[in-house]
Amino acid sequence: QVQVVESGGGLVQPGGSLRLSCTVSGSIFSIYAMDWYRQAPGKQREKVAGITSRSGSTNYADSVKGRFTISRENAKNTGYLQMNSLKPEDTAVYYCNLGGSASGYWGRGTQVTVSS
Secondary structure (H helix, E strand, C coil): CCEEEEEECEEECCCCCEEEEEEECCCHHCCCCCCCCCCCCCCCCCEEEEEEECCCCCCECCCCCEEEEEEEEHHHHHHEECCCCCCCCCEEEEEEEEECCCCEEEEECEEEECCC
């Protein structure tokens, strides 16, 4: 059974940085594209960044472009989301998805809170 586990969330002051990790069990990680989503209280889940499986092409939501960087290490079955210049509006539960939002694999999320 595939397990997706996010880690690295926490409380950070505005302007600070966090690096989220997404670790996937099994040997499927390198096959699928990986995306990071977030969901703030009272809002719909939104995609913030994505990276393809082989070429590593990336895409970002306009709200995080220039501040967040998505990456992956297929040999370690792990993906990352480096978040810099964090803002209070980045506060949300962040989720890792493998294989697409409709039928892919999801983790349980990690809370990121940006507050002074």
